[in-house]
Amino acid sequence: MTTMLQGGDFAAVPELGYEEWRAVVRSIVGRYNPEGIDPNAFTGRVQERNLFGFGADRFDHNAPRIERTQRDVRLDDVEFYHAVFLVVGRSTVLQNDQAVTLDIGDIALVDSTRPVTYVNDAYAQALSLQLPRRSLMSHLGLEPQGRSGGRRGTRAGRLLFQLVLDEFEDELTSTPASGYMQLAVYDLIGEIFTPSDPKAVSLYTDKQFGRVCAIIKDRFADPELRPRDVAAEAGISLRYLQKLFTQRGSTCSGFIDSLRLDHAARLLRRRALASTRQRLSEIAYAIGFNDYSYFSQRFRRRFGYAPSAHAGNGAPEAKIIKSLI
Numbered sequence: 001m002t003t004m005l006q007g008g009d010f011a012a013v014p015e016l017g018y019e020e021w022r023a024v025v026r027s028i029v030g031r032y033n034p035e036g037i038d039p040n041a042f043t044g045r046v047q048e049r050n051l052f053g054f055g056a057d058r059f060d061h062n063a064p065r066i067e068r069t070q071r072d073v074r075l076d077d078v079e080f081y082h083a084v085f086l087v088v089g090r091s092t093v094l095q096n097d098q099a100v101t102l103d104i105g106d107i108a109l110v111d112s113t114r115p116v117t118y119v120n121d122a123y124a125q126a127l128s129l130q131l132p133r134r135s136l137m138s139h140l141g142l143e144p145q146g147r148s149g150g151r152r153g154t155r156a157g158r159l160l161f162q163l164v165l166d167e168f169e170d171e172l173t174s175t176p177a178s179g180y181m182q183l184a185v186y187d188l189i190g191e192i193f194t195p196s197d198p199k200a201v202s203l204y205t206d207k208q209f210g211r212v213c214a215i216i217k218d219r220f221a222d223p224e225l226r227p228r229d230v231a232a233e234a235g236i237s238l239r240y241l242q243k244l245f246t247q248r249g250s251t252c253s254g255f256i257d258s259l260r261l262d263h264a265a266r267l268l269r270r271r272a273l274a275s276t277r278q279r280l281s282e283i284a285y286a287i288g289f290n291d292y293s294y295f296s297q298r299f300r301r302r303f304g305y306a307p308s309a310h311a312g313n314g315a316p317e318a319k320i321i322k323s324l325i
Contacts, residue, residue, distance in 0.1 A: 010047055010058055010125075018042040021061060028055065029082065029130065030112060031072035034063035051167050052181035055130035058087070058168060066118040073113060079133040081144070082110040083189060085161050089124030093117075105161050109144060109193050129164055131189065138236040139186040141205050141243060144193050156191035163188075208236065209244045213255070220259040223288045227252040260287040261302045264295070268307060280307050 016024060018039035024046045025032050034042055044061030084093070086102040093100045093108045094117040100108055110116055113133065118124075137143050163185075212234050219225050230252060231241040245252050267283045281292045284307075289295035299307045 010045070013045040013047045015043045015045055021046065025059065028057050029080070029128065030068070030076035030078045032066050032068050033072070034061055034065070035067050036064040037062065049168055051129060051164060052185060054182065054185070056128065056164070056168060058125070058127050060088070060123065060125040062123065064120055068116045070115050073115060076112070078112050080112040081131045081133055081136050082112060083129040083131060083160070083164075084108045084110055085127040085129075085164055087125045087127055087165065090121040091124045091126065092119045094119065105158070107157055107161060107192065109189065127164055127168055129185070131185070134235060135237070136186060136189065138240045139183075140190045140194060141208070141240055142194070154192060156188045160185070160188040160192065205244060205247070208234070209248070212241065212244060216252075216256055217259060220256055221263070221286065221288045223285070223290045225256060225288065256288075257298055260289060261299055263287050264299060264307065265303065283307075
């Protein structure tokens with residue numbers, strides 16, 4: 001049985017009974033339960049779309065309260081942030097010990113991994129945009145928990161609301177996925193919901209940066225290691241990876257090279273002390289440099305002399321030791 005209508009006029013969407021509405025909503029975003037109303041008197045509608053590659057739905061109902069419990073969260077195991085836009089009426093969102101009242105045009109950011117309650121003063125109609133939790137956190141550089149809130153007055157809030165509403169009401173049945181538009185949505189969400197407290201950002205980014213550095217330290221000798229590989233293993237976007245390093249006055253590629261060169265210095269010192277004849281090109285390859293000329297150039301720039309210098313001439317040995325202290 002068709003219970004959803006895609007595209008076009010929301011008024012044409014068929015009304016659903018209590019169990020039908022719950023089943024449709026569950027198939028889209030997880031378990032939500034209408035409360036405070038006789039199930040026999042309940043009516044609601046749900047309209048599903050795809051906007052810019054994100055799942056989206058428009059819904060209404062006549063229940064005074066909709067709840068998502070801790071048990072619902074555990075049973076669903078879905079991980080989204082929902083950007084919820086109020087289209088008609090007035091609603092209060094209760095999550096993370098916060099109560100946020102939304103009027104028409106307001107936006108709330110709701111975490112599907114935590115219980116939430118929606119309380120309506122009267123009839124309310126809302127749009128919800130499903131943002132993959134890990135992807136959004138990667139783009140913002142923090143976990144925006146506890147930061148849902150109405151944002152009608154900001155320019156970014158008005159722009160995002162109008163963008164989503166216009167796209168949802170388009171007669172087309174779906175919108176092709178657009179990497180550019182997805183980034184635009186993430187940027188607007190970041191502008192609206194990024195906290196002003198720098199400590200909240202710093203703690204999260206420091207933890208992420210530590211994870212990234214640990215990955216690089218484990219793999220820096222791999223000549224095929226690139227920033228995109230580090231980002232993929234860390235589960236973050238390449239853009240956010242580069243942001244982590246630029247905030248600290250560096251680059252991911254530069255950090256990889258730095259680890260390689262420090263290790264090269266240790267190997268050269270060991271070579272000099274042991275009086276071995278290991279080829280310098282072998283050392284370069286062993287630490288991840290496929291091009292000896294590039295290795296030599298980077299080494300000279302880092303330490304002030306060529307890798308061919310050895311401990312017997314004094315100054316290079318001192319410089320290597322100093323660099324390792």
